[in-house]
Amino acid sequence: MGRFLLRRLIQSAVAILGTITLVFFIQRLAGDPTLLMLPEGATRQDIETLRHQLGFDRPLAIQYLDYLAQLARFDLGQSLVQRVPVLDIIVARLPYTLYLAGSALLVAVGIGLPVGIVMAVRRDTKLERVLMALVLVGQSMPTFWSGILLILLFAVTLGAMPSSGVDGLRSVVLPAIALGALTMATYARVARTAVLEELGRDYVSAAQAKGLLFRSVISRHILRNAATPIITISALEIANLLAGAVIVETVFAWPGLGQLAVQSIAARDFPIVQSIVLLSAFVSIALNLAADILYSVVDPRIRLDGVA
């Protein structure tokens, strides 16, 4: 276990370093970032001054090392527009995104898992086909459209829900449904496949022959065994929710990181955009690590040190 953990930690560290490197060089794709930071029509003099000020006239390798050292101190730089540390801006917006993504996850798991289990247990019935259609719809709805439709229906026409912004508990309902739909579909599919696989096994027949209620066979045996694939996709899906927030937050004027990213691109505030991308990459790397460790807890058959 210790050796496995160490190896996975090193792998994650390499992935993080790689991500930072990638993001650093993507920004150098168009030459140097000063051109992106200045408004159009800036004079040559302005460009040179800013370039020197920000150190972009130094060799690329030095800039790269400098950037790494800066990140190591948890210094994400200054916002070019607001002239305050990027970290402060992100910390102020983060809770909103977590609130939205958490609610969306609740919608996704709360609906997706039961739907998936029912689809597996009631295989080849009308009910399964209806639920499958629901899943396919959830999977194919672009979030920006479902968001707009939800606003049209519940906010504009019925006036039952606030259409945008954060105002109490009710305001998170519509964005959470829009954001969670795709993840809900994924959970339903994975749960269905995993439960189907377990339903065919001998222990299920044995447990039923023993006289156990089907309900308790499902809850005590099948779900426990079907948990591994569900945990695997959870890491990926949570990362997807955070990325999906970019569009959903724009549609619902939700003041989280996604909206901040879009606003910062429009304002050419690069240190913020870059920090948000790095943050979400770190979160997804950390979630994958957590999922790997969780397997061993849920499924003792998986030996983490690789020795059978």
Place this chain on the structure above:
Amino acid sequence: MSEAVIPSIAHPARLRTRIARELRPIWPFLLIFVGFALIALLAPLVAPYNPNSQNLLARLKPPGTTVRNVLYLLGTDEVGRDLLSRLIYGARVSLMVALLSVLVSTTLGTVLGMIAGFYRGVAEIIIMRLVDIVLSIPAILLAIITIAVLGPGLHNVVVVLGFTRWPRYARVAYGQTLAVMGLTFMRASAFNGAGALRLLGRHVFPNIAGAIIVVATLEFGLMVLFEAGLSFLGLGVQPPMPSWGSILSVGRNYMGTAWWIATFPGLCLFLLVLSINVIGDRMRDRLDPRSTR
């Protein structure tokens, strides 16, 4: 060979009923997809009007309005352009961007994945680590930051989507190549003096193509959504070129007064992506022996 197998495969009439049975649940979706493809291809012939010509007298007219003998079947947008014509040309943009970016990422991913699986060693380590890294950054954010640097536009969207999505294919190609490499016929062919190019092209590729096509189909739907999403955020195709995403984004501002502007492009997107997903699912079931349905 058993008697039971021969007629069901060889007899043309039976074969036809078998194909019909296979297609029955998905033919409406095939029809939708082919319909969109045809509309995209023949846009100049099917579109009733020029998608960019404005008529300020006919701004924000609801579907079915006739202004000076000009019928606007799906209504008009905020500068009086015909929504139907814009949607038809938007199909063109949507499908073209998706097709090209899938081509770029499939080619790149398949080649790199096959190289990693074939040569192993340093190539494997570098390529597969890179795959892990790119996959760990949420694709939409990677695309957003790259486009923010390169600038928006049709070409950049294709390039960016192609270069952010290749790891999906590389992973599949790598795994499948490893599996094929262990098979006897590969060793036999190598003993006969086949070079790397011949081994990869004649033996590895045909064996992994099925899995790659499945990934490509499902990715195609995702690329349609990504293009629309980027255009929705103003980072994709630039005006006046019509994209479903950017039409939707404008329509958002007129939700209370002109519901049709946001509704119809969304419906198009939904139908196109739904049909691609259903077709892709079916292909996965046919070609991927591990899937349960």
